[in-house]
Ligand SMILES: Nc1ncnc2c1ncn2[C@@H]1O[C@H](COP(=O)(O)OP(=O)(O)OP(=O)(O)O)[C@@H](O)[C@H]1O
């Protein structure tokens with residue numbers, strides 16, 4: 239337990255101490271929000287009006303739709319990139335100090351995962367400050383409720399980062415792989431635009447993509463569903479179906495939890511290999 | 515008394531290369547045990563296997579009564595290690611590095627403060643406690659690593675080339691600290707080096723070459739095996755001098771290496787006078803000395819320790 243805490247605290251200390259990273263972490267999400275929230279909202283709303291007819295289109299607020307998506311996207315980026323600290327630790331030798339100590343290998347993986355998830359959640363929360371500035375209003379309670387879920391999603395995605403980091407030796411290799419993987423994961427998740435009416439193979443990717451469920455849960459918690467007409471609800475992609483059945487928020491959370499646990503176990507195995 | 519470390523038929527094979535070829539040795543409690551060998555001899559590979567960081571291809575290792583294969587955590591609790599490469603977190607302060615170590619090794623909370631102070635005193639870094647490690651010199655970093663390795667009172671401290679990359683003065687200082695430690699704490703120490711003078715502080719030395727231990731004994735016994743003194747001699751015509759020595763002088767082991775004739779003799783006093791009397795070739799350089807571990811290495815492998823196979 240103490241080992242987990244120590245590893246977690248070290249990563250947080252280093253995050254707050256690294257001024258460049260701290261600054262970057264503020265600017266990146268804001269940039270996304272400007273591009274997707276400000277720049278693209280007109281285009282997207284026009285497109286939606288075309289497909290739904292004027293009545294529904296008027297009601298569709300793209301910024302409201304995309305905001306939770308951008309928070310999820312920020313979580314994904316930060317979580318996975320925080321796992322880069324593992325590769326750094328290997329490069330700078332500190333990983334040996336950790337591995338030669340009697341901390342259990344599970345604790346190492348969990349500590350690293352929670353560290354990355356915490357950093358990611360902090361960045362997500364920073365985005366909340368922008369809510370009034372882009373003319374949105376969310377329910378206070380909804381925002382408070384979504385934070386623990388953001389942490390869970392961050393943990394799952396950090397687990398994914400850990401797994402990459404255990405296979406890939408170099409920083410460059412890691413960044414390449416992540417970029418190749420992250421973009422499709424975001425585009426095929428419903429984070430930035432609804433993923434209705436996709437071709438079958440794409441729909442399959444959407445359904446196995448953990449981000450899909452993460453984004454969906456975040457939208458369901460944050461957007462006031464009662465006040466949205468069924469047409470818009472459908473257009474926003476909020477009626478997520480798997481195997482012809484609508485999935486509940488509870489099932490989605492369970493799925494993400496399972497995903498996180500599986501990844502942390504895999505990461506543990508990689509730490510257990512004697513020469514990791 | 516049971517040995518603290520015992521290694522049996524330990525072997526490590528990387529794809530094609532046999533880095534460590536079936537070595538055996540034991541280390542007694544409280545001993546300073548030195549591993550001496552040239553680059554690539556397999557010293558680090560051996561240490562890493564003993565410290566649970568590398569899986570052996572074959573063989574068994576026991577430390578402090580625990581099996582390195584089966585009781586990794588018990589072994590990890592029993593040892594401290596200073597790796598060949600730097601493993602400090604340079605973005606953190608000395609204190610933070612030490613505190614993390616205490617937490618990794620579950621040093622009781624109420625003892626941490628006192629132990630950190632204690633180890634910092636041993637390595638003379640009390641004043642730098644709150645400084646970031648990135649502002650430290652190479653020697654200070656090395657000392658901090660040694661301090662960190664001691665925090666959890668390990669039974670055995672491993673030091674893989676603790677003085678590599680340091681200037682001679684800092685090296686000498688570091689060895690003072692290490693010897694002080696042995697006196698104060700009675701810790702068993704396992705060290706590797708390719709500096710011969712450093713190996714001399716060991717109670718016993720294992721000489722390693724190309725994955726094999728070729729000799730293992732106390733430095734004085736190893737040097738004693740060579741017998742007597744060493745005379746180094748240069749003349750205006752070494753080849754001719756060599757012949758003359760062969761013809762006229764008995765009881766010396768003679769070899770020629772790099773413009774110098776080496777004579778291994780039981781007592782230099784007798785030989786010097788007879789050499790000076792018998793040799794008709796002018797002597798340009800003459801040097802008499804006691805054997806060093808380098809001579810031991812030379813005697814076992816036919817090479818000096820810094821030389822590679824090809825030369
Ligand atoms: N991961 C590895 N894969 C393949 N070969 C390796 C690996 N690590 C070490 N070796 C080889 O094993 C041999 C022994 O290396 P080792 O690091 O144990 O030597 P050493 O005695 O510590 O040398 P040095 O004095 O340079 O530290 C070398 O020939 C090295 O090239």
Ligand SMILES: [Mg+2]
Nearest residue numbers: 557558559598
């Ligand atoms: Mg080495």
